[in-house]
Amino acid sequence: MSTSTDEDRYPAVEELPALVQKVLDDPDTTDSVADHVRWVYRTIQKALEREDYKERYGTSVRELLGPGATALCELTDNGELRLRGYKNNPKCVTTSQRRRSSILRRLAREAGVPSGAISYPKPPRKPTMPAWARSQLHNGLKAQVEKQPSDPGLARMLVVVGLVLDAVPRTGELCTCGIADLAPDLSWVKIIRNPQAVTSNLHLTEVWPVSPITQAALENWLPIRAQLIAGLQGSKNALLVSHGHGAYRRGTPLGRKGLIESYVAQVGELKGAVTGGGGKGWELPEGLEQLRLGVQEQHRNYAAEQAAGVKIPHWGPAVVLNPLLPEEGEKKKTMAAMAKVAQAVDAFHTARASAGDETDPTVLRARRTLREATRALWARAGHTTTLKLLHQAKLTNDDLPAAGYKAPLLDALERA
Template sequence: MSEQLSDLVREVLADPEVTESVGKHVRWVEGTLHRALKEKDYRDRYGASLKDLLGPGAAALCDMTDEGQLRAKELKTPPKHVTASQRRRASILRRLAAAAGVPSGAYSYPKPTPKGTMPAWARSELHNRVRTEVDARPSDPGRARFLVVLGTVLDTAARSGELCTIGITDIAPDLSLAKITRNPQADGSDLHVTEVWPLSPVTQAALAHWLPIRARLTEDLEGGAGALFVVLHGNRADHRQGAYKRGMPLMLRGMIGSYRAHVQELKADRTNRGGAGWELPTGLEQLRRGVQERRDSYADERRAGDRKPKWAPYLVRRPLLNDEAEKKERQATAAAFAAVAQAVDAFHQARAAAGDDTDPRVLKARRTLREATRTAWARSDHATVLKLLGQARLENADLDAAGYAAELLDALERS
């Protein structure tokens, strides 16, 4: 039976529609089934055929795993019954049964009730508290990174996995925007929408403080260092996900774990000083859903006629699925590039005419150049925009006129 199961798994994994994530889950369930088949009672009952194994054997497997049996290693935590893992395991069991052409006995678990997010008043108060923390310019790298994570989620409603994929090149020249590549859990496609979201002034300040700290963390790495959120401390021993060094990209588990740890630390810190504890959700996903709830409520109130501020991306870049869409995108990008060249010329002319960079004409030209550079970056990348500015004869010493923050330029050079 073990050989038949392994052959079935290979057949499922050979399907080009099976993503890397689903493939890992298939291997995980395969391991659980192999462990179950090592138990004599289970093997005698359900080990005769795939029909038995994936039919009544799948139901028995669900019961066993509900009670915390068949774990790859002993854990101190008690079984939680209906969890995302149980739903995922049952889904894979049904997939295997369909591939084998037999009825599935896997349970259909109800979707668990989402954990609470936070009340509306707490979301409003949170921005003020983040601003106070950022203004204090914390020297602790973990706190500095945490504040950028917090601000980014509040501004963009990014998922934890989406946060991990943000790179230095995904931050606008003046730190005012961030590119978020959306990766919904239910979407198995490799074609994802990229949204360019405005970052609040407090998040921009947190970024400006974090980037020099990040530079020190990555200085000993060999090669490039492109991730925005990086590891604070390396490990010397092998980790189950591999050894890692200080300055390497922060991965999903690290992102979720560090958020939880810093929330507890921050709450305790505030309480010990005699202040009220932060109304922060202990989970990063809870925070994201709270932000999404606020976004949805704003949209509903605007449709009802309320003059709420519009909360929307600066730009949305979708996968180009037809020639007409690609043509329009090329035209918009070309127009953005042309606007940069014109803005550089206007800046030089204003500076020559005024002779003083504090002249209102020069300041207006700088604002125009900054906006044009921001738009061109949103439609392309830093390498293209910097090359374009050079071709338009903007000196490196004047890149600040185009909005480029010195901290970001240093990080781009390192990456």
């Protein structure tokens, strides 16, 4: 508890909480930045517990956020103010160092005083995968998926790798991906983009084609996921759930930290198993973000080749749903998709009645048209609307596979 004498001698200690609160109340301060501000505030408080630091820099905000910020950076770099008690010193510039300096500069700017925070250089980006490694990665993924692994961690990791190769999602975007974001036939996936430094809650939704390898990985994972969430109370919507490893409760949605930890562990085990079995090591990056950056680099090169006039197949989202587009235009597209589904169901019934054989080319074409129409409607309206319309159009539950609906997905949707 501070005294009136402390207030006179160390006015910065008394003024700091109000300054921090001012930054927290700023509408431009995101939840993530707010967490970092509180973290830096606790670090400053820990430094002020040292009498020598308090005597020297607590005399004014100018001193505290000027030379005091320099001293704070040096103390944390030496591991003297680690809030979690870590003793090892960083061997290179870390994200935490850059983040701390950024917050210190923000506080100084808000106080209208010069900042003494050390400016750390941006660390060099880890090298991404060479082209030959990406080719091997696809082959390795295919070989592992074909084994239909029953180990939950491995089965889930193969889904994660497949989705990153297909749609280049960030870790957070993968964690928010749910069962409802899978197309009826698992051939498309919805990715709600959440790019860094975007404060709006309105995010672009991209619907990406899913490769046959990833579809197979999903078909293998969904029954395993069903076992993991059995008996779980609450939401059962998440696609990626925990298999009960470590501190993560079985069946609960996997968060960013859990996903990253699981990926690193599975990569290590898989590389060891492949190499130990006499096979060549699988060229899978050790970090999930490194994998994403490698695929993203490939995607950019692909787009550049297309722009240059090279005739190569399209690689990109099949549908883009932008919440900022006029609502009326999106409604028209959805209504058109609903009409096509109704027509496709009628055509399917007609073809089946006239042909009398499920293998008849007319029936097969009608099934393909129905499957494509159903998938297009799901992309815009979701499963609830799509299934309701299919039933209204007199398509029975037994005939839902004709519309592309996979049994494991229907089971997952029912549980959710």
